């Protein structure tokens with residue numbers, strides 16, 4: 001779009017969540033060389049207020065006619081390099097809602113050299129200008145996206161620079177070894193002989209730490225993106241009652257999304273800090289109705305995509321052939337829990353024998369008995385119960401790169417066993433160093449950066 005005479009475009013976007021009738025204030029953020037000029041052009045600031053960095057100014061945003069007042073605003077000036085992007089940044093704090101905010105943004109976008117920001121573009125500039133390192137930028141995005149307290153805590157470890165430090169330290173250990181090797185390749189005769197075993201041990205020590213990070217990332221992913229738990233059972237065994245009870249548990253129900261069919265409901269809840277999508281596959285039962293069968297087919301897809309299936313049955317009715325039929329339909333690859341409900345009717349000391357096994361959990365969706373055990377068992381069965389030792393978690397991109405680096409280091413073992421010359425070792429070592437550099441942002445191309453930041457939301 002429009003180009004300013006020098007330097008990068010000035011970008012603008014609403015930085016806060018936008019919803020009609022919501023929010024006391026909304027913030028529009030501008031960054032770039034024209035930020036101040038653009039805001040000056042659309043505002044009227046009464047009295048002797050100074051356009052100086054890190055000051056707040058009070059005034060109005062005016063319509064194009066220079067008369068109509070669109071909103072009453074506060075302006076926050078942060079001039080380069082003391083800003084989030086290290087460029088001139090102006091924040092316009094307007095009132096919340098939608099209409100006035102969009103009109104203010106439109107006014108700003110009419111100014112020369114200003115265009116709408118792409119998703120993640122503020123963060124990308126902050127990274128490119130050396131204001132923020134890449135893993136911190138990603139962690140901020142994770143923090144904003146966090147759906148549970150635990151996920152937010154993990155993200156904060158990244159915001160504090162934990163990932164950057166860990167990876168940088170490992171990368172530097174590899175760089176040390178690389179320089180040793182390269183010196184040998186170039187000046188083998190002039191240097192003391194290289195201790196190949198020590199070098200290899202160091203590479204494998206780094207590899208072990210990388211693999212630990214990859215494993216932790218898997219545990220972290222559960223906390224971040226949560227689990228999909230499918231709830232199945234014949235009619236009237238208490239699925240809705242259980243769903244309601246779990247939803248109330250942490251007052252954390254977010255939405256009741258109508259699913260893809262009338263038979264599939266998705267609810268978002270948080271249990272012990274783990275976000276859980278509960279799929280209520282009410283319609284899964286044997287039927288000859290064609291429409292119903294369609295629903296059932298989808299229910300089966302839901303089952304196959306679940307991390308865990310809860311098969312609910314009625315303890316007061318015992319284990320019926322229909323319950324058994326349902327159990328047969330749970331894909332073998334998906335773990336399941338047999339949950340006997342209505343224990344208040346059955347009496348707690350009546351053991352319910354299933355074909356070979358008792359109920360994993362005995363519950364009353366009415367009284368809440370057994371609920372805590374159910375939650376524990378659910379999280380345990382999915383491997384989501386973390387002991388608090390998880391302090392840091394790479395995201396998927398970072399974990400993939402850490403795995404790549406670990407694989408490259410594994411190949412150095414191979415090279416060693418085959419007794420190949422030093423310069424063969426450097427190939428894998430360089431690869432590992434490169435992969436870690438892509439995590440920290442030290443070795444990144446513009447297109448990779450574009451790809452990373454395009455997943456951020458607008459205004460970030």
Ligand code: GDP
Pocket residue numbers: 233234235236237238239240241242341342343344345363364365366367
């Ligand atoms: P769904 O068809 O599987 O969703 O079952 P509902 O949740 O609608 O429950 C069917 C009936 O069983 C309702 O009348 C519930 O009040 C009752 N119910 C559900 N759970 C319990 C329980 O733990 N104890 C008792 N006594 N009744 C229950």
